[in-house]
Amino acid sequence: MATGVQADAAPRAVGHYPHARRVGGLLFLSGIGPRNPVDNTVPGNVVDAEGGLVSHDIRAQVLATFANVRAVLAASGARWEDLVDVTVYLTRMDSDFHTFNAIWAEHFPDAGSAPCRTTVGVDALPTPIAIELKCIAVVED
Structure with missing residues (x-):
């Protein structure tokens, strides 16, 4: 039986x-990004007066995304170390x-125990x- 999780x-x-x-x-986690769970802002984004994106800080966004993944894992009874595919x-x-x-390597220093990973470039x-x-x-029962 499948059960959904809201974190x-x-x-x-x-x-x-x-x-x-x-x-x-x-x-199975749905797609998770860096949005702040409190106010829905995107860490590291710089916008112009009209709200258009000017630039972003990928380090800030990666760290926020990792924190959001950890929050969903914790709410699901899993841990960061339980990831098997990303x-x-x-x-x-x-x-x-x-x-x-580089940030991935900081969070998974041992490549042998890191989850499998595929990286894809997308337009948006x-x-x-x-x-x-x-x-x-x-997840352990």
Whole structure:
């Protein structure tokens, strides 16, 4: 039986879906980005007077995204170390990939125990964010 999870400490989903869904011993997280769970702002974004995006700080967005993933994992009974597969979506692969890769290595210093990972460059994400993660974790019963 599958059960959906809503994490109070994570930003609200931008659509009609749960933060995660547990099926047996697997936990599937919906796409999670860096939005602040309290006020929905995007850390590191600089906007002009009309609200248009001028620039972003990928480090701030990666760290916020990791914190949001951790919040959903915790609400689901899982931990960061339980991640087994992560798909990374970056809107600026050319300028942000190396920074993301360095931060990833800081959070998973042992490549042998890190989750599998695929990184994809995309034109845009549903909100003005530069990164989104899609994760799968194992959950102990």
